[in-house]
Amino acid sequence: MTANVLELEDIVVTHRRSGGPAVQAVRGVSLTVAPGQVVGLVGESGCGKSSLARVACGIHAPTSGAVRFEGAPLEPLRMRQRPAADRKLQMVFQNPYASLSPRRTIASQLLDGATEPIPREQRAAEVARLLELVGLDAAAGSRYPSQFSGGQRQRLAIARALAAKPSLVVADEPVTALDAFSSAQIVQLLQSLVRELGMGMLFISHDLSLVRAIADETAVMYAGEIVERGPSEQLWERPTHPYTKTLIAAIPEIGPVKKLPGLDEDVVEPAAAGVDAAATNGASA
Numbered sequence: 001m002t003a004n005v006l007e008l009e010d011i012v013v014t015h016r017r018s019g020g021p022a023v024q025a026v027r028g029v030s031l032t033v034a035p036g037q038v039v040g041l042v043g044e045s046g047c048g049k050s051s052l053a054r055v056a057c058g059i060h061a062p063t064s065g066a067v068r069f070e071g072a073p074l075e076p077l078r079m080r081q082r083p084a085a086d087r088k089l090q091m092v093f094q095n096p097y098a099s100l101s102p103r104r105t106i107a108s109q110l111l112d113g114a115t116e117p118i119p120r121e122q123r124a125a126e127v128a129r130l131l132e133l134v135g136l137d138a139a140a141g142s143r144y145p146s147q148f149s150g151g152q153r154q155r156l157a158i159a160r161a162l163a164a165k166p167s168l169v170v171a172d173e174p175v176t177a178l179d180a181f182s183s184a185q186i187v188q189l190l191q192s193l194v195r196e197l198g199m200g201m202l203f204i205s206h207d208l209s210l211v212r213a214i215a216d217e218t219a220v221m222y223a224g225e226i227v228e229r230g231p232s233e234q235l236w237e238r239p240t241h242p243y244t245k246t247l248i249a250a251i252p253e254i255g256p257v258k259k260l261p262g263l264d265e266d267v268v269e270p271a272a273a274g275v276d277a278a279a280t281n282g283a284s285a
């Protein structure tokens, strides 16, 4: 029995386009996620993150290499066809609509992913429990996905994933479609769920500052390879690979949060080299 909930060993993914050249999107990546651990995978668009995520979730088979979930080989199968044990691996995507049917109420679809049958008389309580876990009111159960904001829909998609009582969540750009405030809330929510429920998480994003905020360990991907991996703070403070240094240097500097006189809300002070401070303060007053 392994201590890791996910093990990716020497994964290669080659996409073959008909008529075009083959693209090697992932070139020999090895990665592990332990229970209760958030591993962040960061890299720019096109570096192979989603190709790796699809393999890690068992949506696609790798061209070569091994994927083990809870110590056993993960067979690439559609979620519905998977044995209950493999449904403990859940995914959260950029577009929450992908996992929510627009034609069904939230209550009628939230339990679709449950790995054990839930008696009819317990279903309402289970729906309420899941909604509460993601910070939504039980009344949300009678509404349809279109009646929620983007951030709330992502909460619902997370609640739906939690119905399976997952031991691993693969979150592929889960906040990319959201505004900065909703993104921060969802990241906080995912972090607290990991702590509370003890599941592992592979958190994939092009945004290193987001990954730093949530991940215990960060892996940096460049051109299909992991070029650096380590505890997030250490990687942030003392990056060793030139590409990691470039990623960090590209992040706009944000100054300390301070209170403006006469305003109740915290205001983030733009760094001297960044945004025009006068314009920003004027806009918030």
Ligand SMILES: Nc1ncnc2c1ncn2[C@@H]1O[C@H](COP(=O)(O)OP(=O)(O)OP(=O)(O)O)[C@@H](O)[C@H]1O
Binding pocket: 015, 016, 017, 023, 024, 025, 043, 044, 045, 046, 047, 048, 049, 050, 051, 052, 206
């Ligand atoms: N189905 C496919 N067929 C052919 N090439 C593909 C396919 N999917 C991805 N690719 C190519 O593989 C490379 C990696 O793509 P991938 O989507 O994995 O990267 P990414 O880091 O997730 O980028 P993004 O954040 O933009 O989605 C790219 O060159 C892409 O064009």
